[in-house]
Amino acid sequence: xxxxxxxxxxxxxxxxxxxxxxxxxxxxxxxxxxxxxxxxxxxxxxxxxxxxxxxxxxxxxxxxxxxxxxxxxxxxxxxxxxxxxxxxxxxxxxxxxxxxxxxxxxxxxxxxxxxxxxxxxxxxxxxxxxxxxxxxxxxxxxxxxxxxxxxxxxxxxxxxxxxxxxxxxxxxxxxxxxxxxxxxxxxxxxxxxxxxxxxxxxxxxxxxxxxxxxxxxxxxxxxxxxxxxxxxxxxxxxxxxxxxxxxxxxxxxxxxxxxxxxxxxxxxxxxxxxxxxxxxxxxxxxxxxx
Amino acid sequence: xxxxxxxxxxxxxxxxxxxxxxxxxxxxxxxxxxxxxxxxxxxxxxxxxxxxxxxxxxxxxxxxxxxxxxxxxxxxxxxxxxxxxxxxxxxxxxxxxxxxxxxxxxxxxxxxxxxxxxxxxxxxxxxxxxxxxxxxxxxxxxxxxxxxxxxxxxxxxxxxxxxxxxxxxxxxxxxxxxxxxxxxxxxxxxxxxxxxxxxxxxxxxxxxxxxxxxxxxxxxxxxxxxxxxxxxxxxxxxxxxxxxxxxxxxxxxxxxxxxxxxxxxxxxxxxxxxxxxxxxxxxxxxxxxxxxxxxxxxxxxxxxxxxxxxxxxxxxxxxxxxxxxxxxxxxxxxxxxxxxxxxxxxxxxxxxxxxxxxxxxxxxxxxxxxxxxxxxxxxxxxxxx
Numbered sequence: 001x002x003x004x005x006x007x008x009x010x011x012x013x014x015x016x017x018x019x020x021x022x023x024x025x026x027x028x029x030x031x032x033x034x035x036x037x038x039x040x041x042x043x044x045x046x047x048x049x050x051x052x053x054x055x056x057x058x059x060x061x062x063x064x065x066x067x068x069x070x071x072x073x074x075x076x077x078x079x080x081x082x083x084x085x086x087x088x089x090x091x092x093x094x095x096x097x098x099x100x101x102x103x104x105x106x107x108x109x110x111x112x113x114x115x116x117x118x119x120x121x122x123x124x125x126x127x128x129x130x131x132x133x134x135x136x137x138x139x140x141x142x143x144x145x146x147x148x149x150x151x152x153x154x155x156x157x158x159x160x161x162x163x164x165x166x167x168x169x170x171x172x173x174x175x176x177x178x179x180x181x182x183x184x185x186x187x188x189x190x191x192x193x194x195x196x197x198x199x200x201x202x203x204x205x206x207x208x209x210x211x212x213x214x215x216x217x218x219x220x221x222x223x224x225x226x227x228x229x230x231x232x233x234x235x236x237x238x239x240x241x242x243x244x245x246x247x248x249x250x251x252x253x254x255x256x257x258x259x260x261x262x263x264x265x266x267x268x269x270x271x272x273x274x275x276x277x278x279x280x281x282x283x284x285x286x287x288x289x290x
Numbered sequence: 291x292x293x294x295x296x297x298x299x300x301x302x303x304x305x306x307x308x309x310x311x312x313x314x315x316x317x318x319x320x321x322x323x324x325x326x327x328x329x330x331x332x333x334x335x336x337x338x339x340x341x342x343x344x345x346x347x348x349x350x351x352x353x354x355x356x357x358x359x360x361x362x363x364x365x366x367x368x369x370x371x372x373x374x375x376x377x378x379x380x381x382x383x384x385x386x387x388x389x390x391x392x393x394x395x396x397x398x399x400x401x402x403x404x405x406x407x408x409x410x411x412x413x414x415x416x417x418x419x420x421x422x423x424x425x426x427x428x429x430x431x432x433x434x435x436x437x438x439x440x441x442x443x444x445x446x447x448x449x450x451x452x453x454x455x456x457x458x459x460x461x462x463x464x465x466x467x468x469x470x471x472x473x474x475x476x477x478x479x480x481x482x483x484x485x486x487x488x489x490x491x492x493x494x495x496x497x498x499x500x501x502x503x504x505x506x507x508x509x510x511x512x513x514x515x516x517x518x519x520x521x522x523x524x525x526x527x528x529x530x531x532x533x534x535x536x537x538x539x540x541x542x543x544x545x546x547x548x549x550x551x552x553x554x555x556x557x558x559x560x561x562x563x564x565x566x567x568x569x570x571x572x573x574x575x576x577x578x579x580x581x582x583x584x585x586x587x588x589x590x591x592x593x594x595x596x597x598x599x600x601x602x603x604x605x606x607x608x609x610x611x612x613x614x615x616x617x618x619x620x621x622x623x624x625x626x627x628x629x630x631x632x633x634x635x636x637x638x639x640x641x642x643x644x645x646x647x648x649x650x651x652x653x654x655x656x657x658x659x660x661x662x663x664x665x666x667x668x669x670x671x672x673x674x675x
Contacts, residue, residue: 010500
């Protein structure tokens with residue numbers, strides 16, 4: 001029983017990280033129809049920048065996380081302006097550009113911080129909270145809490161603010177949005193900036209729990225993509241549900257199966273669900289698709 | 291004007307002559323190691339050992355062969371833990387640099403790629419760090435290994451563990467040759483390990499929570515970690531944080547001050563690990579080496595450095611005994627007969643080219659020092675490990 005509870009909490013924690021990655025990718029995909037494969041390395045940069053701010057500038061972890069998110073927001077804005085907008089209208093080139101960004105950014109990270117993993121020590125990882133027989137670090141539980149708060153905030157923003165409505169409108173129909181006077185370009189770069197800031201949050205939250213290293217974004221990228229497919233391409237609630245389901249299923253599976261199957265279990269579940277619901281859990285079937 | 295050109299030409303000629311004359315007076319030894327890539331950190335220890343040996347040999351004028359002293363020079367190639375880099379470095383050392391002997395390497399995979407080329411060119415290859423047992427099982431007469439291999443390390447550890455009576459023993463191990471080989475080896479040697487939980491993780495994985503749940507579930511008494519420093523520190527932190535009441539068993543990488551810096555004494559307290567070189571042991575040869583090492587490099591001596599230092603000293607003694615600094619075959623012959631008193635103990639190669647240095651088990655004390663608890667003859671108080 002303890003083991004199940006432990007794995008569910010672990011799964012929710014990893015799932016939260018997948019959700020943060022998936023949400024950013026969904027936002028960008030929604031308004032620009034492009035899958036940003038560089039999202040994983042931006043996650044990595046988020047972890048490194050939080051480490052940098054915390055160890056070199058201000059010894060306050062929350063501030064370091066916020067600064068990392070802000071910096072990544074600016075980087076996201078610059079990437080949209082510098083890379084994705086000039087290639088607008090050509091999906092293939094945008095995808096290739098995002099793959100190229102992976103190489104460029106990952107090697108930049110190695111050039112600046114070196115290839116070895118860094119330890120990012122934060123007091124929240126040393127304070128333990130007992131849950132029955134089990135113990136979890138504050139950081140562990142904070143990741144779940146912060147992600148849920150972020151999801152709620154994003155939901156409110158998209159649903160109840162003018163600009164959030166503009167983002168939703170643009171993702172439904174770019175032309176119609178332009179016709180009614182929505183500043184589509186602003187929607188593009190701000191979605192990109194919000195998306196990359198969410199990735200940074202993921203990297204900055206997981207870094208102290210484990211390590212900060214150049215490949216730390218690889219697994220979250222793949223799992224984030226899987227979460228989006230599982231939840232339904234372009235659906236925000238779908239990304240949240242998809243990420244959490246993936247996290248919990250792969251964690252709980254290790255109680256019954258060897259742990260080296262963990263990654264494959266997640267994808268078996270994804271394939272199984274897509275066989276039954278090809279549009280994903282929350283996706284809507286579009287006319288003309290089958 | 292003309293005069294000055296002639297003068298400088300003469301000068302240049304003189305320099306060239308001096309250069310060649312000097313070159314004939316020294317002996318160049320080949321070194322393969324990792325200066326960059328994933329093995330760069332342990333590569334530093336290996337190079338430190340070689341550099342210390344080089345310095346000490348040269349401060350006495352070099353290797354004396356046939357009544358002459360040859361200063362030692364090292365030709366170093368970075369193999370970056372990549373077998374094809376290793377193979378091409380060995381090729382170059384044998385054909386371009388024409389070295390009489392090659393030493394070093396960290397990764398067993400790279401060493402396996404180098405060994406057949408060493409044999410092709412009759413250049414003895416002395417391993418000082420790789421632990422893959424198969425390297426000295428290939429009947430390659432040109433391969434020698436100074437350090438203990440995994441079988442020897444596991445044998446010492448299982449001998450120690452059998453006396454502790456911990457059962458069952460669980461494993462968390464790399465999902466690769468080293469990890470799976472290590473687990474299988476221990477399970478063969480130790481009945482208590484047969485029914486314990488075994489979890490493998492891939493390189494780059496950092497979350498051990500699922501292994502921890504399974505270990506708690508299986509009422510394990512001890513957990514053995516087959517991994518290096520980085521995942522090791524994560525696994526120990528996560529196991530201790532989760533409140534598992536288990537004995538921890540580690541590898542070579544987990545018995546150093548460097549490792550302590552990643553965690554803290556409280557988390558390591560009581561953990562045991564096999565160890566090829568306890569830098570604080572009271573044996574005079576170890577003490578003296580540790581002091582010289584600390585004086586030169588400003589940090590605690592490392593087993594990889596001691597093994598590599600001994601490797602170079604063995605090579606020097608073999609050349610001296612063979613009476614040549616060029617003939618690889620004669621040097622190989624001398625290596626098979628050598629009995630060298632090194633830092634890590636007596637180095638004498640068996641028929642397969644494997645030496646049998648002492649293997650220790652050390653344990654962390656609550657104050658962040660270590661003590662030797664195996665073998666009985668070397669047992670010591672906290673601060674000796």
